[in-house]
Amino acid sequence: MQVSSFSNSKAGTVGFPNSQFFLDFKASQLGNPGFLYESMCTKKAKALNYSVLYEPRGSKQSVSCSKPLKTGNYSNQEMGFLKSVKRNNNLFSVRAKSVMDVSKVMEKDDVTEGKSKDSGGGGGYDAIVIGSGIGGLVAATQLAVKGAKVLVLEKYVIPGGSSGFYERDGYTFDVGSSVMFGFSDKGNLNLITQALAAVGCKMEVIPDPTTVHFHLPNSLSVQVHRGYDDFISELTSKFPHEKEGIHKFYNECWKIFNALNSLELKSLEEPIYLFGQFFKKPVECLTLAYYLPQNAGSIARNFIKDPEVLAFIDAECFIVSTVNALQTPMINASMVLCDRHFGGINYPVGGVGGIAKSLTKGLVDHGSGILYKANVTSIIIDNGKAVGVKLSDGREFFAKTIISNATRWDTFGKLLKKQDLPKEEENFQKVYVKAPSFLSIHMGVKAEVLPPDTDCHHFVLEDDWKNLEEPYGSIFLSIPTILDSSLAPKGRHILHIFTTSSIEDWQGLSTKDYEAKKELVADKIISRLEKKLFPGLKSSIEFKEVGTPKTHRRYLARDSGTYGPMPRGVPKGLLGMPFNTTAINGLYCVGDSCFPGQGVIAVAFSGVMCAHRVAADVGLEKKSPILDAGLLGILEFEEGDILVVISE
Secondary structure: OOEOOOOEOOOOOOOOEOOHHHHHHHHHOOOOOOOOOOOOOOOOOOOOOOOEOOOOOOOOOOEEOOOOOEEOOOOHHHHHHHHHHHHHHOOOHHHHOOOOOOOOEOOHHHOOOOOOOOOOOHHHEEEEEEOOEHHHHHHHHHHHHOOOOEEEEOOOOOOEHHHOEEEEOOEEEEOOOOOOOOOOOOOOOOHHHHHHHHOOOEEEEEEOOEEEEEEEHHHEEEEEEOOHHHHHHHHHHHOHHHHHHHHHHHHHHHHHHHHHHOOOOOOOOOHHHHHHHHHHOHHHHHHHHHHOOOEHHHHHHHHOOOHHHHHHHHHHHHHHHOOOHHHOEHHHHHHHHHHHHHHHOEEEOOOOHHHHHHHHHHHHHOOOEEEOOOOEEEEEEEOOEEEEEEEOOOOEEEEEEEEEOOOHHHHHHHHOOHHHOOHHHHHHHHHEEEOOEEEEEEEEEEHHHOOOOOOOEEEEOOOOHHHOOOOOOOEEEEOHHHOOHHHOOOOEEEEEEEEEEOHHHHOOOOHHHHHHHHHHHHHHHHHHHHHHOOOOOHHHEEEEEEEOHHHHHHHHOOHHHOOOEEEOOOOOOOOOOOOOEOOOEOEEEOOOOOOOOOOHHHHHHHHHHHHHHHHHHOOOOOOOHHHHHHHHHHHHHHHHHHHHHHHO
16 A cells, blocks of 8 residues: 655654545545545545636735735844734634635536547637646736637646645645745736736735855855845855955846836747847847856956855755756856845745635636646647647546646656657756755744744755755755744644755655655654754654655655756756747646756746736737748757757
């Protein structure tokens, strides 16, 4: 019997059996927020044998379709005040409710099923989106707003992917990172805010005064303050001899960020938009073109010589890309290293999962749909064109275009037949490999174990800079209850800990050995945090669940649980990173396996670009067939040529 990758400290390490009986039981217990549906089941659960539309959790006060974005100006000491206010006003009394409202069912005639392969896109859908991660949902909602009929197919019962949530024993846990970039009320790179606004939904947010607190070798401690001047002052005070170089490097980041932030962001594969932006903002476009093939580490070395400062910049990039600065494209680094100061990091009230829930609500409100428990197993190709998808239960859906929010390895290695693998994809996989996955630990602890001035996010690398990219070498810690105490029972805090780990480290183990190893590795990680940050941490633990790369592979449907693509060597910046179109007619990709890569802003950007290109291809945006043919031909040639050169 297969065992779930989660273990509960209250229940020991027995885990959840992945039997059909247990899945049926979980489906019947959807009113209990402690249950999640596992994707390993291909049969329909007896107690819930129909598909449902998602009903966002939370009250109208926390997720609104009319209120403006709220960003309270809270001090460190005031960050916890929401606890009493929200509880008194019952804003988050929904923990006793189901994560889904099963009374909202998708009408049968809203979903076209059949075996006929209509090359024009049967079923009346303009687009089918595989997966409901942020990239996929942004693409879907942007298309829906333009008038497209879109169907999102999600294999689980909640949306969001790595930006989803789950609930246990009164805790609301973020599946992935709690650091939300692109979620402010100004500029053009606030893509999450814009995506929500496009479908009429806005969320209340809480500003984070410190993006991350670094705890590094040689007792180096650096807080990345919300205010840029405060951050730079702290960093240069640690390295006064590199003050000029530090200023010059981050000024380069701002140059790129300001150029991006001045542009209307749409598809770089759509020539009318691309040429229009160039003529409107030539200097900004040329600036971005100049930095496109460059990496953050190379630019940093133009100004900085101290290896410890360069190592710090490696750590800055690593928490975004899982690689060092020499392998991180400068444009990607600049987006996050500046947005955290320009718009700031803002945490959504109720948890990160509220973003995906709000987007799905907006999607449905605009006449499109999302189907849950819809496990796509293959993309249907007819005469060289992607025309539909097939689910594990045999159902087929057809559309004019297919958008995959899966990784490149899942899309081209699992959803397509080997004979359909384009040459361009073979070249991509020669240049990029799967980044490692994570070991994640979700804990509920007694609040008194944390000092009163504790920051929300921490990065810990204690002894040796060389361990930065090693498995279990560095630790990222998120404590979202510092900002929103409603996520945990009274007097408790959430600790979400993750560290890099490969799936190979967890294969070939018996159930007993697998569970024992999880507890052993988790205990070592917790011991390190107890020694470095929070004395008495172990004794304060009230709740604990451990997830491995196998967990992430199962729940997030990502090959090997990977974080995303990682260059084999030193890349040419973003050159070689594929755009949304693919060599297969009618098939598009969106998410972290596409330009511009990993991170919340990046995948949202990918979604915006994909929606614009698809909208043009289905007749909802202006397009020029002649210019299209020329630009896409150039991009296809250059991308393939660059990939071949890099791989050699």
